Amino acid sequence: MTFRHHILPAALTLLLAFSLYTVMKPQPGALLLRATQIYVIDGDRIRVDAQTIRLTGFNAPEIRSAACEAERITGIKAKDHLRGLIDRARDLRLILRLKRDGTQVTDRYRRHLARFLLDEHDIADLMVNADLAEPYSGGTRRSWCP
Secondary structure (H helix, E strand, O other): OOHHHHHHHHHHHHHHHHHHHHHHOOOOOEEEEOHHHEEEEEOOEEEEOOEEEEEOEEEOOOOOOOOOHHHHHHHHHHHHHHHHHHHHOOOEEEEEOEOOOOOEOEOOOOOEEEEEEEOOEEHHHHHHHOOOOEEEOOOOOOOOOO
């Protein structure tokens, strides 16, 4: 065998090993959860243990402080849809936002902020694609009322 026949398999093996490490290495602030650990408050908020967590990347309609009945009804649909997605997922990962010092970022309501991945899909995309949320990263929120 030539030198090239030895190097190519070794290089491919190293590339595969590095790719697996990159995908599987633990992320700072990442929590693996079970569906039974999660209480769904509404379409973009959950509670895990005693922590209220605001899911980032999207905004869902309100239920308790809805501006109209249409918003409240859509908010209930968003909550139910989120619960169903959580219950059907096998891999649930909550990625908490962390400050440089390693402490958790909170919003003005003292809720922890986190991305939520279900079977490696961002919950923000799933909720927006279901028309039960809007993309959101701060600023003005849309009205859910007709």
